[in-house]
Amino acid sequence: METEESRDLEAEAAELEERERTLRAEREALAEAEAELAAEQERLNWEEQEQNKEFCQLSQFCHSVTEGKNSNSAIFAIFAPMVRTQKQLCEFPVDALPDKIRPYIQATAESLQVSVDMVATFVIAIISLCVQGKYRIQVKPDWEEPVNLYAVVVMRPSERKSPTLKMVSAPVFEYMEEENERRQPEISENETKKKILTGQITNISRKIAGSYKKKDSEYTMSDLLECQEELRKLEEEGLKELKLIVDDVTPEALVSTMKENDDRIGIVSAEGGIFGTMAGRYNDHTNIDIFLKGYSGEYYSTARIGRQGNTLKHPLITIVLAVQPQVICDIMDNKEFSGRGLLARFLYSIPNSLVGSRKYRTEPVNKALKEEYNNLIKDLLKTNEMDFDRPIRLSEEADLQSEIYNQQIERRLTDDLEQIEEWAGKLHGNTMRIAAIFHIVKYGWDAVNVPLEAETLAGAIKVGQYYLEHSKAAFDMMGLSDPQDVKDAKYIISRIEQNDKTDKTDRTIPKREVLRLCQRFSTAEEIEPGLQVLVERGYIAIQRGKSGKRGGRPSEQIYINPAYYQWKEEQRK
Incomplete structure (x- = not known):
């Protein structure tokens, strides 16, 4: 006789089977949508080719470049x-957003x-x-992810990036201002204590040193160590000004700021200057360790000769x-x-x-x-530490x-996602x-007590x-899926342009x-190989000059196509 428990198990099995059918239907619908996008891409490719004809025509004739008394073509x-x-990419799935933030996002987009x-x-x-730092999501027993x-x-320069980012991040700055105003009396008091302790340490050290041989000092080494320990605690544990967001900051200054703010920070900017900082704008060498470890919360420690290091747990x-x-x-x-x-850690839109059409x-x-x-952002910032x-x-x-989704991605890592395998390998995490963030928005402080629901995931x-679709397009823009000779060609022309200080309508440079x-x-x-790609693509022409008076191997000159500079100007508009 069928028991109630067996009937429940059969019902659950039927429900899971129905969900799997739904997921299969969604995958089929996604495949159809991708086919439609491919057809649209083919149409856009044709339009782009038509638009670029004027650049092609510019390059079909000779450009004369005069140097001194010699004239070369x-x-x-x-x-x-x-x-x-660049194809038309899919639009953001607004219907997937939590109810608490969807109306605000839609209204802001419409207003701006x-x-x-x-x-x-x-x-x-x-x-x-x-x-970040207050919650983590347990994907499975031996796998947890932070929520940063x-x-x-x-986007192009005229897309109103700065006003949008300013509006969305405004509550964070308001919270910082309010919190720092509240903290100010205690911070001032601590600063006064530190000055007094510093003076006492100097005074005690001087008196102990002066009476070392007499051994009759009113202070002992214990007094000195006690003052030093009290000062250390104030400097390390005393209340400090709250900083949640920075913009233009060196990696070293970033670490120091994080040390004073519970090992956390946000970098929010309508520019990409932080990439230049990472690449070594201030010290001529790439320094991305803190950005790599700050993504996953890995232990970070620095030690510098002559300077005190920092440790972030x-x-x-x-x-x-x-x-x-x-x-x-x-x-x-x-x-x-x-x-x-580093690039595999970013989500690209x-x-x-x-x-x-605005x-x-x-x-x-x-x-x-x-x-x-605004209240949501401030309430989340006020959430007690966990x-x-x-x-x-x-x-x-x-x-x-989660398991089904993970396995779908896993199979594609050796198929259509192979070119962005490193990025796609982090997609599930x-x-x-994102699911944890949606769950927190929905339940607030009670998020740790309610299991994350299938609908949210x-x-x-x-x-x-x-x-995924937008990041694939971003990697195409970065050229990271290009063959090596094309990557080299892009690097060469970029280096030439970065160091070019002359008239771009009449430009040559020695090959050496x-x-x-x-x-x-x-x-x-x-x-x-990279130079050859540039020649074949019409970016440059290479010509061998005449031998000098003393003979020897003639030097080679690289001529840069004016059409390239005109095309670059068009891209910036």
């Missing part, structure tokens, strides 16, 4: 930009006439900044940037960024442009929506869903972080699929100077 191949045509993709990415990242995110929005960084396409293209110049996995008169964001968003052994756990349904998976500029290559043979 360089004949260029048809100019063919080394960029993939910007892409909802940009607003949604900013809001999710700002919330991750508020909750690295996110980059890539659980460093966590949230990064949200809005950059122009050229910044993304230039990133490929630094091999450490890709070679050490490349919203479809609204420029040319309205002038729009409704401002509803006051109640703005207040609800131990690291109190993670968010998955419901049984969400756990099964990043998706779980399903929304996060939709968002993860959005970032190019080799000197491109330190990636140690011999002339290594640079040849």
Whole structure:
């Protein structure tokens, strides 16, 4: 006779089977959508080719370059930009967002006439900044993820990135100002105590030293050590000014700031200057260790000769940037960024442009929506500190869903995701972080007591699929999926342009100077494949000059196609 327990098990099995059928149907629908996107891409490719005809025509004739008394002509191949045509990418799945933030995101996008993709990415990242270090998500018993995110929005200069980021991050700055005003009396008191203790230490040291031989000092070494210990505690444990966000900061200063702010920080900027800082703008060498470890909360310690080092036990960084396409293209110049996995840690959004179709008169964001968003951000910032052994756990349904999603990604790592394997390998973890953020938005302080639901994870998976498509496009822009000779060609022309201080309509450079500029290559043979690509693509022409009066091997000159500079100017508009 069938028991009630067996009937329940059969019902659960039927329910799981129904969910699996639903997931299969969603995958089939996704495949159909990808086919439609491919057809649209083919149409856009044709349009792009038509638009670039004027650049090609510019390169089909000779350009004369005069040097002194000698006149030489360089004949260029048809100019063919080394960029993939940017297709129309999928739009952000707004329906996947939690109810508490969806209306605000939509209203902000409408008010500012910007892409909802940009607003949604900013809001999710700002919330991750508020909750990093306070929650973690337990994916399975031996796998936990922090909830901080690295996110980059890539858009043209006129897309209103700065006003959008300013509006979305405003509650964080308001909270910092209010909190620091509250802290100020205690901070001032601690500063006074430190000055007094410093004076006492100096005075005691002087008196002990002066009476060392007489051995009749009114102070002992214990008195000195006691003052030093009290000063140390004030400096390390005393209340300090709260800093949640920085912008232009060196890695060393970043570590010091994190040390004073519970090992956490947010980097929020409408520019990409932080990439230049990572690449060594201030010290001529790439320094990305803290950014690598700040993504996952790994132990970080520094030791410097002549300086006190810093130790961060659980460093966590949230990064949200809005950059122009050229910044993304230039990133490929630094091999450490890709070679050490920095670029694989970011979620990339490349919203479809609204420029040319934006309205002038729009409704401002509803006051109640703005207040609800501001209160949410401030409440999350006020959330009491939690131990690291109190993670968010998955419901049984969400756990099964997580497994299916993980295995779908795993199979694709050796198939269509192979070119971005390192990034795709972090997709499941990043998706779980997003799911945790959605769960926290939904339940607030009670998030650790309620299992993360399958519905919440399903929304996060939709968002993860959005970032997958956009990140694939970003890696194409960066050229990281290009063959090596094309990567070398992009690096060479970038180095030439960065060091070019002359008239760009009449530009030549000795080949040996190019080799000197491109330190990636140690011999002339290594640079040849990249130069050949530039010749074939019409970027440059190489001509051998005349021998000098003393004979010998004539030098080679590289002529840069004026069409390249004209094309670059068009890209910046």
